[in-house]
Amino acid sequence: MIDTTLTDLLTRLHATYRDLHGGTLASYIPELARSNPDWFAISLVTVDGQVFGVGDVEQLFTIQSISKVFVYGLALEDHGRDYVLGRVGVEPTGDPFNSIIRLDEFSKRPDNPMINAGAIAVTSLIRGADPTDRLNRLLTMFRRYVAHDVFMDASVFTSERTTGHRNRAMAHLMRHFGMIDDPIEAALDLYFQQCSLLVHCRDLAVMAATLANRGTNPLSGEQALNPTYLRDVLSVMYTCGMYNFAGEWAYKVGLPAKSGVSGGIIAVVPGRFGVAVFSPPLDEHGNSVRGIRVFEDLSENLGLHIFGHCTLGT
Numbered sequence: 001m002i003d004t005t006l007t008d009l010l011t012r013l014h015a016t017y018r019d020l021h022g023g024t025l026a027s028y029i030p031e032l033a034r035s036n037p038d039w040f041a042i043s044l045v046t047v048d049g050q051v052f053g054v055g056d057v058e059q060l061f062t063i064q065s066i067s068k069v070f071v072y073g074l075a076l077e078d079h080g081r082d083y084v085l086g087r088v089g090v091e092p093t094g095d096p097f098n099s100i101i102r103l104d105e106f107s108k109r110p111d112n113p114m115i116n117a118g119a120i121a122v123t124s125l126i127r128g129a130d131p132t133d134r135l136n137r138l139l140t141m142f143r144r145y146v147a148h149d150v151f152m153d154a155s156v157f158t159s160e161r162t163t164g165h166r167n168r169a170m171a172h173l174m175r176h177f178g179m180i181d182d183p184i185e186a187a188l189d190l191y192f193q194q195c196s197l198l199v200h201c202r203d204l205a206v207m208a209a210t211l212a213n214r215g216t217n218p219l220s221g222e223q224a225l226n227p228t229y230l231r232d233v234l235s236v237m238y239t240c241g242m243y244n245f246a247g248e249w250a251y252k253v254g255l256p257a258k259s260g261v262s263g264g265i266i267a268v269v270p271g272r273f274g275v276a277v278f279s280p281p282l283d284e285h286g287n288s289v290r291g292i293r294v295f296e297d298l299s300e301n302l303g304l305h306i307f308g309h310c311t312l313g314t
């Protein structure tokens, strides 16, 4: 019985990795240092709308870098592939997420939309009459992915806005090279706002399941992303979604994924399901320590690596 098997598997994974106590809480955004290191949840949502979960699946936290995936999808819908590619590349960097130094030597583009510089450039592309309209378009887009209203954590937003000097510096550098347009402060505010949206682990699994389901939310039946752009979004998740751990992740876990500094990780199993893990302590790459272990185990256990089938039947 698939249901029993999945529930048993998630329960076993939660029990196994609950006692793993490595990693540290992100502290460069002061509000995030207040998280509870023991929070731990695993959620899985299938493309036919079955929901499985274990642990703190309804604990709210800010989405942070996981938002980059979905805002990239909206920018592609707003401008098309070629225009967006002209502004932000799709090359993995091997650098940390907040790396400031790399803009492509010739094009001056940030390397990819999953690092902060690229994500800020992507956010600056979101269409709208004014800042309120742009924020509302983002909120409406996120609502389609989670099938309910989404809200922002005002303290995290303020915390990030007042301490985000590094992100601000990147935006000004890109403005210098003409890769983002004025007003820069409005683009930065929108980026900090998207990072401060509150989700829980089950929301993230529904969002991942929506990507697994050709862009249609399996719970509401609503289309959240034009399927034309699905391959672009999943490709950058696969090559760039786990920062400077992306290569090892692709090798071991083998799924398009994205992590965030609050301790969330999502992964997409196209045509089957979306999975999310939430546990705040992070490793040196900024990825959830328990999250990485859960996904390695889950992928091995269910044979999820996208190239895993290459060895079957030979």
Ligand code: GLN
Pocket: 064, 065, 066, 097, 098, 116, 160, 167, 195, 259, 260, 261, 262, 286
């Ligand atoms: N808001 C965070 C930042 O810009 C997001 C980083 C992350 O989740 N890795 O620094």
